[in-house]
Amino acid sequence: MPQNDYIELHRKRHGYRLDYHERKRKKESREAHERSHKARKMIGLKAKLYHKQRHAEKIQMKKTIKMHEQRNTKKKDDEKTPEGAVPAYLLDREGQSRAKVLSNMIKQKRKEKAGKWEVPLPKVRAQGETEVLKVIRTGKRQKKAWKRMVTKVCFVGDGFTRKPPKYERFIRPMGLRFKKAHVTHPELKATFCLPILGVKKNPSSPLYTSLGVITKGTVIEVNVSELGLVTQGGKVIWGKYAQVTNNPENDGCINAVLLV
Amino acid sequence: MDLQSGTVVASFYFLSSYSVTPCDFIDLTLSKTQRKTPTVIHKHYQIHRIRHFYMRKVKYTQQNYHDRLTQILADFPKLDDIHPFYADLMNVLYDKDHYKLALGQINIAKNLIDNVAKDYVRLMKYGDSLYRCKQLKRAALGRMCTIIKRQKQSLEYLEQVRQHLSRLPSIDPNTRTLILCGYPNVGKSSFINKVTRADVEVQPYAFTTKSLFVGHMDYKYLRWQVVDTPGILDHPLEERNTIEMQAITALAHLRAAVLYIMDVSEQCGHSLEEQMELFKNIRPLFANKPLIIVANKCDVKRVEELSEENQKLFKDFEEEGISVIETSTLTEEGVMQVKTEACDKLLSYRVETKMKGKKVNDVLNRLHLAVPSKRDNKERPPFIPEGALLRRKAMEVDIPKRKLVKYWDLMNKNEKYDKIPEIWEGHNISDYIDPDIMKKLEELEKEEDLREKAGEYESDTESEDEEMQEIRELARKIRQKKKLKILESKEKDVHGPRMPRTVKKVEKKTLEKEMSSLGIDMEDKSNSHYADQARRSRSVTRKRKREASEAPASRTRSSSRPPRDVSGVRDAKMLKKVKQMMKNSQRDMNRMGKKGEADRHVFDLKPKHLLAGKRKSGTTDRR
Numbered sequence: 001m002p003q004n005d006y007i008e009l010h011r012k013r014h015g016y017r018l019d020y021h022e023r024k025r026k027k028e029s030r031e032a033h034e035r036s037h038k039a040r041k042m043i044g045l046k047a048k049l050y051h052k053q054r055h056a057e058k059i060q061m062k063k064t065i066k067m068h069e070q071r072n073t074k075k076k077d078d079e080k081t082p083e084g085a086v087p088a089y090l091l092d093r094e095g096q097s098r099a100k101v102l103s104n105m106i107k108q109k110r111k112e113k114a115g116k117w118e119v120p121l122p123k124v125r126a127q128g129e130t131e132v133l134k135v136i137r138t139g140k141r142q143k144k145a146w147k148r149m150v151t152k153v154c155f156v157g158d159g160f161t162r163k164p165p166k167y168e169r170f171i172r173p174m175g176l177r178f179k180k181a182h183v184t185h186p187e188l189k190a191t192f193c194l195p196i197l198g199v200k201k202n203p204s205s206p207l208y209t210s211l212g213v214i215t216k217g218t219v220i221e222v223n224v225s226e227l228g229l230v231t232q233g234g235k236v237i238w239g240k241y242a243q244v245t246n247n248p249e250n251d252g253c254i255n256a257v258l259l260v
Numbered sequence: 261m262d263l264q265s266g267t268v269v270a271s272f273y274f275l276s277s278y279s280v281t282p283c284d285f286i287d288l289t290l291s292k293t294q295r296k297t298p299t300v301i302h303k304h305y306q307i308h309r310i311r312h313f314y315m316r317k318v319k320y321t322q323q324n325y326h327d328r329l330t331q332i333l334a335d336f337p338k339l340d341d342i343h344p345f346y347a348d349l350m351n352v353l354y355d356k357d358h359y360k361l362a363l364g365q366i367n368i369a370k371n372l373i374d375n376v377a378k379d380y381v382r383l384m385k386y387g388d389s390l391y392r393c394k395q396l397k398r399a400a401l402g403r404m405c406t407i408i409k410r411q412k413q414s415l416e417y418l419e420q421v422r423q424h425l426s427r428l429p430s431i432d433p434n435t436r437t438l439i440l441c442g443y444p445n446v447g448k449s450s451f452i453n454k455v456t457r458a459d460v461e462v463q464p465y466a467f468t469t470k471s472l473f474v475g476h477m478d479y480k481y482l483r484w485q486v487v488d489t490p491g492i493l494d495h496p497l498e499e500r501n502t503i504e505m506q507a508i509t510a511l512a513h514l515r516a517a518v519l520y521i522m523d524v525s526e527q528c529g530h531s532l533e534e535q536m537e538l539f540k541n542i543r544p545l546f547a548n549k550p551l552i553i554v555a556n557k558c559d560v561k562r563v564e565e566l567s568e569e570n571q572k573l574f575k576d577f578e579e580e581g582i583s584v585i586e587t588s589t590l591t592e593e594g595v596m597q598v599k600t601e602a603c604d605k606l607l608s609y610r611v612e613t614k615m616k617g618k619k620v621n622d623v624l625n626r627l628h629l630a631v632p633s634k635r636d637n638k639e640r641p642p643f644i645p646e647g648a649l650l651r652r653k654a655m656e657v658d659i660p661k662r663k664l665v666k667y668w669d670l671m672n673k674n675e676k677y678d679k680i681p682e683i684w685e686g687h688n689i690s691d692y693i694d695p696d697i698m699k700k701l702e703e704l705e706k707e708e709d710l711r712e713k714a715g716e717y718e719s720d721t722e723s724e725d726e727e728m729q730e731i732r733e734l735a736r737k738i739r740q741k742k743k744l745k746i747l748e749s750k751e752k753d754v755h756g757p758r759m760p761r762t763v764k765k766v767e768k769k770t771l772e773k774e775m776s777s778l779g780i781d782m783e784d785k786s787n788s789h790y791a792d793q794a795r796r797s798r799s800v801t802r803k804r805k806r807e808a809s810e811a812p813a814s815r816t817r818s819s820s821r822p823p824r825d826v827s828g829v830r831d832a833k834m835l836k837k838v839k840q841m842m843k844n845s846q847r848d849m850n851r852m853g854k855k856g857e858a859d860r861h862v863f864d865l866k867p868k869h870l871l872a873g874k875r876k877s878g879t880t881d882r883r
Contacts, residue, residue: 001429001430001474002427003427003428003429003458003473004427004428004429004473005427009459009461012461045291049287134388151386151388173386175382175383175385176383176386247395249386249392250391250392250395250399251395251396251399252379252380252396252399252400253399
């Protein structure tokens, strides 16, 4: 009965086959030819995947080869020149950068007065009503068309109860109700799964805001007590705004970026 | 290896198809989904079809992952379900916590994948376009693959465990076992090599054996296991490393006879005192096990050559009742003795244990040894005739049988004492021993000649009886007649298509003529099956005499054949029923004025009485 390291033991006692090393060497040298043959003959999706993988491999190989070559030759050290260093004939242009700073400050103050927030996605495609709301026909002859069903992801609060079905105009299906969002902190570059507190503003229409429809570019409020942020005064921050960066109805999840 | 307390079976074959790295796993499953589910879909298909198409892919991928992971979980043994010896061994080798954690992670991954699939299938129900459903499917598959990617470490660990597990020796914890233990390099592996067919490596350095080995041997028509362990050093249990722990595990869990092997010559590098210390330290492990001390390497140094204190140590053992046997695996001295004694001890111990147990009574109740009772006090010893005794004695002693050979008178005196062969050059020597043999041969040959002349060897036809002769005669006639017929048919000049013989009806006259020519009596017509044509033909011919001009062209249908609607009908009652059935099946058709059973023409698609009047249009449910 073969037990424990029987293969190694056999090798130790009886050695290798007489032609083992030669065959191994030949097989390894043949491998390159076989790979190229396979790469040429493959078709279809498999081929695409394989070529992509092979391409990445080749890039890596080329990089290492180049690195090895670089080691052998001497080059000018780029890092010795510090950033922001300016050649002599540009030295007396410094004055202009300060003016730039001042004008930026003025612009920002004007924007704040106008109530425009700085958000990561300033412009988003507006979603029309036909896109977001689907007409539901009711009635004995299916002629009445005053009901609408939301086709995008939405958020309803905790204490939400539906209106009696006969009177509810906007249907928000349970399958499309989400409670959590994946929020990324832009500086920490870390993502957390935080519960949503509410929808602050939907850029397409105030109607959507009131319904709680979440599309790309919507500003939502999330519960950040997990992160343990504290204000300067010592109070715990537990709600922050975040802007949605993906299309939740296509991806099945809400990805957002925290607005700091 | 069967880890349950049962029979010893082959090693782990499982998981040979599951040795997949995580990236392979993902690639395999995704390409399988792509191959096994339909691939063609268009925007203009109905939305439920599009949804079903993509949902199927999500579910298929989930199913595959689920099945694979379930198989992995099922195949790995649960440490709680197997024999404690193996559970302990696996703990020593693979760390129970790590093992359980890895399997737990796989389980979690499986549940996560199921949940992902469920969520996305639910979302897909609200997909209203091909693009949306496609994106959802992409998200679902991506999520599942990420989950598997995260399990990379667990899967790699489990793969290593599987490979090691498949090479563990299959030790049956319940059968008769001998365990060898002692310091490293004392001669345990050489012992097992001598006693069984196991080929364990033997080398001069310590810790050559790094894990348990098992060998099998036979004794008293029973199969015995011998377990070789790695050497144990003398330090407390907490400090022991994995290799030594395997030996400790074997000692602790296997109910076996223990052979503690000591190196008398101290060639292993440890003195006798150290070996004694070790013995004392692991003594608790030998409780309830038959024990034998084996003093090995006695070809180098015998126990008698040792110093007084050391000899005293061995004497102490003898006093305690533990047998000490000197062996040398090099000269094989004492090895058999050790084997027999250990086996006997273990057997008696096992029998004792079984007798003390509860199950014995079930068996003992059914066993009964019957001994014939004595009739009287007369002694009846076995009777052996004297001749037999003498012969036996003669066979035992090596008496040279040919005493008189020295008086033989041979041409070549040296050949007297040669062994006489039985066969020489193909001839049997005993055939030529008779001195009259040539004369006898001549006489035999003469006799043979006489016999041949008398015709004894010819085939005897007179022995055949009448019956056989008749049969032969008949056969000859049949053969002749056949040949004639063949010639006749060849001569027949038939142009055109030939009708097969069965089409033409055989006439009574020709039949009778032929049969009578063959010799069969055709007069007796009581049992004949002639067709009933004779009477009919007579009556028809009578009518035909009045109108001689009309003659029937050919009677294609025999008038004896019944019409179709009464053929097969047995009696009038059946006929009536048959007619009734026919009428029933035609009734519905006739009532509707249909031409036949295949006529489906609808005359009036919009009947006026239903669509006119007050209830003519609108959403009335009934009409």
